[in-house]
Amino acid sequence: MNAQSGILTVSELTRQIKQTLEEEFSLITVQGEISNFKAHVSGHWYFNLKDSEAIISCTMWKGYNNYVFFTPQDGMKINVTGRITVYPPRGNYQFDVRSMKPAGVGELQSAFEMLKQKLFNEGLFDERYKKPIPSIPHRIGIVTAIDGAAFRDMVSIARRRFPLVELVIAPTRVQGIGSAEGIAESISILNQKDDINVIIVARGGGSIEDLWAFNEEVVARSIFKSKIPIISGVGHEIDYTIADFVADVRAATPSAAMEIATPNKSEYFAFINDFSYNSIQNINNLLYNKKNKILKSIESYGFKMPLDLLRRKSQQVDGIVFKMSSNFDKQFLRLKNKLSLLSKSLESHDVQKILKRGFVLVEQDSKLITRSSKFIKGKETLLEFYDGKVNLKS
Numbered sequence: 001m002n003a004q005s006g007i008l009t010v011s012e013l014t015r016q017i018k019q020t021l022e023e024e025f026s027l028i029t030v031q032g033e034i035s036n037f038k039a040h041v042s043g044h045w046y047f048n049l050k051d052s053e054a055i056i057s058c059t060m061w062k063g064y065n066n067y068v069f070f071t072p073q074d075g076m077k078i079n080v081t082g083r084i085t086v087y088p089p090r091g092n093y094q095f096d097v098r099s100m101k102p103a104g105v106g107e108l109q110s111a112f113e114m115l116k117q118k119l120f121n122e123g124l125f126d127e128r129y130k131k132p133i134p135s136i137p138h139r140i141g142i143v144t145a146i147d148g149a150a151f152r153d154m155v156s157i158a159r160r161r162f163p164l165v166e167l168v169i170a171p172t173r174v175q176g177i178g179s180a181e182g183i184a185e186s187i188s189i190l191n192q193k194d195d196i197n198v199i200i201v202a203r204g205g206g207s208i209e210d211l212w213a214f215n216e217e218v219v220a221r222s223i224f225k226s227k228i229p230i231i232s233g234v235g236h237e238i239d240y241t242i243a244d245f246v247a248d249v250r251a252a253t254p255s256a257a258m259e260i261a262t263p264n265k266s267e268y269f270a271f272i273n274d275f276s277y278n279s280i281q282n283i284n285n286l287l288y289n290k291k292n293k294i295l296k297s298i299e300s301y302g303f304k305m306p307l308d309l310l311r312r313k314s315q316q317v318d319g320i321v322f323k324m325s326s327n328f329d330k331q332f333l334r335l336k337n338k339l340s341l342l343s344k345s346l347e348s349h350d351v352q353k354i355l356k357r358g359f360v361l362v363e364q365d366s367k368l369i370t371r372s373s374k375f376i377k378g379k380e381t382l383l384e385f386y387d388g389k390v391n392l393k394s
Contacts, residue, residue, distance in 0.1 A: 011088070018086035021093060025084035030095065031103055032056075034076050047072065049080065049095065058082075060097040066177050068100050070212050073111050077103040108208050112215050115242055119217075124224045130248045131229035133260065137197035139166045140261050141190035141228065143183055146171040150204040150233075150254035157255055162262040168196060173213075174203035180216035187222045187230070198261050199226065201243060202233035202254035214241035223247055233257025355386035 008016075032049035039045055043062030048055050058080065060068075072078065082097040102108045119125065140158070144151050146169060158165055170186035173179040183201065190196050201223065203211070213219065214234045223230050223246045232247035233254040244250040251257035355361070361384040362369040369375050383390040 014088045014091055021084045029079055029081045031079050034072050035074055037072050037074050057094040058097050059094055064098050069176055076111055077107050079103050119220055125245045133229050133249055134197045136263055137165055139168055139196050141168045141196045141199040143170050143186040143201045144203055145174045148204055150202055153255045154258040157258040158262055161264050165262055175210050179213035180219050184218045184222035187226055191226050191228055196228050199228050199230045200257045201230055202257050205236040211235050211241055214243040219243055220246045231257045231260055360385055
């Protein structure tokens with residue numbers, strides 16, 4: 001500053017303004033509506049805070065915004081605590097935000113409805129994308145905090161209902177800084193395994209702030225992307241989160257989620273007992289009915305009529321056999337008698353018997369001479385008697 005003229009340089013004026021503002025407004029809380037929100041790749045947040053008459057630029061460094069449990073959105077009313085700073089090279093002042101909270105439950109509800117409508121329009125809630133829950137799972141993945149009562153309840157229910165199932169835990173924070181990203185990462189890790197049949201994403205009850213991680217877009221998209229069916233069991237029965245709408249099945253509580261995921265062994269034992277009993281009864285009833293049906297068929301007229309017909313035919317066959325046998329006997333006797341006559345006739349014409357009675361066979365040139373006219377005198381002749389042959393030579 002020029003002492004004689006009292007004139008300030010730009011730098012001097014800016015330094016005085018900076019000192020005054022930063023000392024006067026070193027820790028204040030301001031309420032306003034977010035606009036032009038940008039999350040830089042560096043991790044810092046840049047946005048404007050406005051009301052109906054004014055606007056102020058805001059910066060929230062990565063080290064501080066890690067403690068914000070929700071994702072800021074344009075149009076959300078918030079309370080920010082921090083200090084006013086001046087950036088001398090440009091002569092601008094801005095609000096250096098150290099903490100951020102919604103200006104009330106209504107703001108969180110508004111953010112909830114905005115994200116819900118956005119994801120609905122994209123089709124993330126459509127029934128056509130819902131995957132069926134297996135009836136008998138071998139392995140169940142669980143995404144939750146392992147130090148919570150919800151986890152202990154789910155383990156207890158699984159042991160009681162279906163002790164054969166194996167539980168695969170992907171532990172994560174379910175509340176506070178980085179919890180949404182942790183939930184999404186755990187879902188992704190379980191999806192890298194090929195032996196998980198169903199995943200339960202769960203946590204116990206709490207306020208809307210406590211459950212907010214399950215209202216984050218990163219969790220919703222991770223659930224939608226999962227190739228393994230997911231059951232959401234977040235909060236109490238009256239609590240609804242974005243995760244509930246995207247999940248394949250929504251359960252009222254973590255315990256209810258495990259009951260949906262596991263069959264009840266008692267029901268299976270009862271089914272087996274009923275099946276065994278009913279099977280024996282059904283077989284006995286079937287045999288009894290078939291037996292009665294056979295007995296009725298045997299005693300029926302329709303069954304007796306073929307039997308009577310068979311008997312008549314059998315009797316006819318017996319008559320035919322008897323007739324054939326009788327005819328055969330008669331024919332046999334006739335042929336026997338005829339054979340006897342022929343035998344006697346042959347005996348009567350037996351040459352030896354004739355010769356025995358005194359007859360002689362006369363042969364000339366190996367031919368029988370049966371007439372005197374055929375006898376040639378002086379030719380060699382063979383005379384055959386009963387008791388020998390005589391050769392007469394000329």
